[in-house]
Amino acid sequence: MTTSLALIAALLFGVGTYLILQHTLSRILIGLALLSHGANVLLMGSGRRGTPPLIGSGDTAGFADPLAQAFALTAIVITFGVSCLLLALAYRSWILTGTDEVEDDVSDRAIARGGPDKEVADEEAWHEVALGPDGASQDTEPASSA
């Protein structure tokens, strides 16, 4: 049982990490959700297993550790709230840019091009290239249009 929990946690961490490294916002969000699930499974596996920890239902020595479950519950609630906020942000980002791509840092790109002086011009130029005149994505990654 514990081995299978560990395997599930490992799988969730692996898939989550892979998805977070993608360039599309929706995948990053799903990746984060999976990653926190992995952490919660790990948290569930951290306590002692046993019978339901209800006073009066039997021998207390055989009880499962309720603290680990309380931890996991708290963590789930917090992750749920933050995920909602993140989804709202992602929706806002989609409304503003019309794409699902994660944008690079504008100022860093300007520096990489050899000088921050034309920062604003660069930003505008990049938006034209990336978004096209009608705001639709012209980036080449096909999966991003979903």
Place this chain on the structure above:
Amino acid sequence: MTTLLPLPIVLPLLGAALSILAGRSRTAQRVIGITVLTAVMVISAVLLVAVDRDGALVSQAGGWPAPLGITLVADRLTTIMLTVGSVMLLGVLVYAIGQPGAERNHVGFQSVYLILAAGVALSFLTGDLFNLFVAFEMMLTASYVLLTLGGGRNQVRSGMTYVVISLLASALFIAALALIYTATGTVNMADLAGKMSELPPGLRSAFAVLLVVVFGIKAALFPLFFWLPDSYPTAPSAVTAVFAGLLTKVGVYAILRTQTLFFDEGSRPATLLLVMAGATMLAGILGAIAHDDVDRILSFNIVSHIGYMVMGIGLFTAAGTAAGIVYMVHHIVAMTSLFLAAGLIEHVGGSSSLTRLGGMVRTAPIVAVLFLIPALGLAGIPPLSGFVPKLALVDAGLLSDQHLIVGVSLVVSLLTLYSMVKIWSAVFWNPVMEDPEQETHAVGRLGGPPLMVIPAVALILVSLAIAAGVGPLFDLAERAAADLLDPAAYIEAVLG
């Protein structure tokens, strides 16, 4: 006295709820915000005096004894951080009220700000590792909202990076908690201190490094700092000032607390921390030199100076830790004042780009002074507040024979001065660039609305007070460092 312990957390939370109820009247919200934060400041100062005199105070929530219940602990380090943090939070709130923008346009600003204050207070006060996670989430969730308040394109983009990286850190934190709980069966920090020493050394080292990574992301340590200079500059300047002053320092505090309390000399990752500290200093300051925007230069400077505090921690000597604590106090105040000055620069000049600003020493002489004092303080020019902690760090480094990190810290100091002088000469001394599109606000004698200038002046006075009273402050930090490196008193206070 222990009844005062939960108040820095409970009062801001109550204030946040009241503030939502009073949403129709901005004046009522402001009265609530300022009253609550003033009360927290007074309580923190009282706690600081009491703890320094009588030793650590402990409060067990609901009367459940440790390690079963949730424990709040105030020792010297906690109360020092609480006091400085609450002074800063109050100053920035007044500044935000004076600044046209975020606070005036958003009904939720005051309550979210108070929740941030509660989260910061809880992360300093908690004596429970899982509760520290909850505190971080409170603080971070509030900061997500504050960062993206305007909902503009840039804010959403950088806010996204910030939220994703913070969530990733949180998931790692939960994983670390799960592993630590599996190994030790407790999350009470004082209890962990004892249980951790029974684990095999390899496991202990793994936990130590895992916690460094988790808190290193929050503290913006190299190589986990890249999100900070990207996200901070897009927020309104009052919000950036709070983030710059406090949020990264909470990460540094967590590193200091967990490393000293949980791990003994053999399993502390001292070399790793020193290497990260040196790389953080260098990477941060090189970024600051490369950039050309006031907010970005300052943001990279935050990163760079986190390295100094971690250097103090990484030495793991009483002298190094004390110097690191004083450096944190100095840096919270100096960095916040710099961002407040940067907000005034934007207010007067209508831009934060060095190429578009100029000649402000004539148009806004007060802003020039408000920038110059903390800028020189940050670079460590005597007699300002940065000089003594830097000197103490160098001294502690030499005592421990860590010559490389001392050399790096001195070079970075010089480069900090360069990056500050770069802002100074471009914004204040160079002639104004004629730019027909540039919009400037009408500037009064003060160089900004009085409510923006007064908090900036007040924080600079605080930093001058730190410089003047650095002797007693240093003695206090030395006592705090002694507590940290020999946590027997802390453990006994919690577990009884």
